[in-house]
Amino acid sequence: MTATAVEFRQQIDPDGTLERLLESAATLSYDPDQEIDWDAPLDPTKYGLNPEWSTLYGTRLWDEMSEEQRIALTRHEVGSIMSTGIWFEMILQQMVLRDQYCGVYGGSEFQFALTEIADECRHSLMFAKTCSKMGVPHYKPKRHVRELARGLKTLAGGEIAYGGILVAEEILDVMQRDWLRGENVLHEVRTTSKIHVVEEARHMKFARHEIREHLKDASPLRRKASAAFIAGAAKFVVESMVSDEVYANVGLDRERAIAEAKANTHHHNLMRMSCVHLMDFLSEAGLLTPYAMRLYRSVHML
Template identity: 45%
Template sequence: MDAALIDRERTAERLLAASAKHSFDPDTELDWEAPFEEGKWFWPPELVSLYDTPLWHRMPLEQQIELSRHEVASLCSIGVWFETILMQLLLRHTYDQEPTSAHVAYALTEIADECRHSKMFARAVTKMGTPTYRPSRLDHTLGRAMKTVSTTPGSFTGTLLAEEILDWMQRLTFPDERVQPFIAGVARIHVVEESRHIRYAREELRRQMRTAPRWEIALTRLSGGQAARVIARALISPQVYASVGLDPAEAVAAARNSPHRREVLRQSAKRLMDFFDEVGMFHGPAERLWRASGLLG
């Protein structure tokens, strides 16, 4: 076994050990029967898409909090969509791998984590009493195409895009005492378990970007830029605005033109964009796609 494969196995063994010690069952870890607390946010207000816009300042506090509830429901609903794609990408990755390896064992462990997360997100949407916010028909179709044709480095690029942006936001959420304790609990579980997934994906993508053929790396750069655009725009469904009594077109424009919102998205992706730059993701014509996503500073 060469040095790269030995290193990959050691990483997987460490992640398997961490999984054995720090994994959660949301069905028993969270208090699903506890009522939501009056006056508490469902998401830190600074992370709500309309925060500090003129439209935000015209909204009463109750409507702002209600928007935070629907935006978290959108993130949970879209999270199920993301996780479904990621599970399929991981299974495709394991198809040609040695089934007795620690690398494959950890991939299967991660899939089990993602199954629990998807159930947790879906149940949280039900508890919040909101609609299930789905991606647009275009984004749903693009997601289907990605999970079907993605290369291995492309799969791990998409995985990191979906996981690290939400991870940054949730790390601000679970210690915030202004936030509903139930939502903080959901965020805490996801952060702890996703930290392992991020480590696994980063190290594998780094290996892939060193060894994949040129055509595959070029395709990964382009497909990754397109995935970044889709993920950035899919996080918050425009329908959340209608649900709280706002004009969706006006609210979408307010969020799109908000300097604060643009900065939140850039900050949420900064650590990841630095990593992508390090492994050579932004070379050539793909850089324009990445910049169009709003995630690259």
């Protein structure tokens, strides 16, 4: 690299964070089609996710279910989470592309942003293939959420865009770290979780970097407004992760299952645990306002 090129990189990435992310992407990335045999039969004894992460684990209904129903439920639940992930990754890609529109093409920020988009395309295809292999529907968020998200992906920029990205990825990260270690979890889910955890670690670091950069000179009013939008996005993502339809699709009483899932303190505690580091960062960034905290508490993230 010439001296002029080095100086240019240092100007736009003074601490080298983005350059290190690019180097990591070049040396530690996966091809799901090489890691997963999509034609191999599923192990009928394996869960879709660790049973402890099921929305019904610890409830009376869970105790009444057969082992076959529990396995089927966790496969539908992880399929719903993956489908929600695809939906949000499509939003993410549009927000990042818009943020980088006419960016500095030779800069590490622009180049890593496009690298992240390429990763997200592979992740979405990976999740879609996993859902198809498990034979579960491709669940979608409720219509009003999908329509509200059109506004988010069209208008959100700066710290709101990257904050929305961060909260969605942080929640999945903790879940998937457990799934990839679960010996009673499908090989396909463990492998997709490993790929996602490794590659999303870079994306989350990039999101934190961008949030800090965008908030450097932000006014208190802007921080409050951004905090509210990010918390609102988080609420919709969490509420959409496990579709209400999964329960009927595995032969459970839909209304009873929804009621017991909503009252499941075990699952609420897992959600709070998965968001500890996220809440620490949001607080440090000035994005954990009283109103935002109320929204996070409403979906047990705080």
